[in-house]
Amino acid sequence: MAIHVKYFASLRDRLGRAGDELEASAGLTVAGVWAALHPDAPLPPNTLTAVNLDYAELTQAVREGDEVAFFPPVTGG
Amino acid sequence: MAIHVKYFASLRDRLGRAGDELEASAGLTVAGVWAALHPDAPLPPNTLTAVNLDYAELTQAVREGDEVAFFPPVTGG
Amino acid sequence: MRIELRDQPFSPLAELAEYQAELEQRLSGQYGATAIFIGTMRDINEGAAVRGMTLEHYPGMTERQLQRMVEAAFQEWPLLDALVLHRVGALQPNDPIVLIAVWSAHRAEAFAACRFLIEELKSKAPLWKRETLTSGSRWVEHNTAAPD
């Protein structure tokens, strides 16, 4: 299945890109998406995660076509 | 000594006048000002009292020329 | 700092805009937070339709008590500026009654001081509302206590 991955702010700068396209087998979680794309880099502490524009736990399952986002703590307002 | 007395809002309406001029001997308190002017009517419950534009206790002594005010709970804002 | 009673209808947002234009010259870059409260006359109170209202005050004492509560707020919190306007006289429903605005570096003190000022005003400023109902009129007997 195809998963669309996005990175924002300091995490995007650190990775050097705004996203990835992941072709994965079914049964993947949000944590599994990160691990598949960054096998040598653990998810930075305090990273927030979202699926299809809503916050999601690392254990949430992802599905074909999902947009999965990773970003640092928010600093608006 | 001369004391200038003022009443406001519902208390003024009940008394039928906005104030009194009191000629009294020294040593009077705020409570004493009321008692001298209204010997037959106790001060209504919750009445607030001020001397010279600041809140004052009933036990505060008044002096020549003081302005003493009696008024109901405030309802601004 | 500006603290005034107004005996004619006023526009809180126009007053704020005018005050802010001057304040920006003095405090540009310093204030991160502005907390504002506007109280407006409703057309119903305690279950009765209200057609009008008269706000009585104690000339001299009302201004002095407003001044004191603003000074107390500046003692309590690191504030940069404050604006307090309050109507007196004859009001109609939807007329603004009170405007309180507080500027500070951070939001915690702006919110706290703004809330403090409206509660102080409601409990201590010598102001009294008389409501005109469909038939007759009545004095408002007391303000609600500070809510949680």
Place this chain on the structure above:
Amino acid sequence: MRIELRDQPFSPLAELAEYQAELEQRLSGQYGATAIFIGTMRDINEGAAVRGMTLEHYPGMTERQLQRMVEAAFQEWPLLDALVLHRVGALQPNDPIVLIAVWSAHRAEAFAACRFLIEELKSKAPLWKRETLTSGSRWVEHNTAAPD
């Protein structure tokens, strides 16, 4: 209700005046309380002079999260209306960042909802500040926790 991101400088008081003009037609006589918070860019942060700022957002998610927090406020308190505007893009010191306004019958819920919304926004809306300093730039790493 209006919830919008703005990619150009905006005037909170002018926006409020325009929104209020329309709201008065709908809600005249109903709202006794308006609580407003305006966040403005300061020229100093964590001890360093700040010359500019870029506010990044997550298009789609930011708007959705703002919408959800306003809906949560309406679930929690009896509110009459709300206006939330937030800047994105390039800002200079003294530029408005955020405007939150809440209208209700009584003051307790207006204050509570306004405070709730700014705290929710600061902790949940996908927005990130990058500050331009005298030399170089830096990401703001985290917002302050909700103060007392």
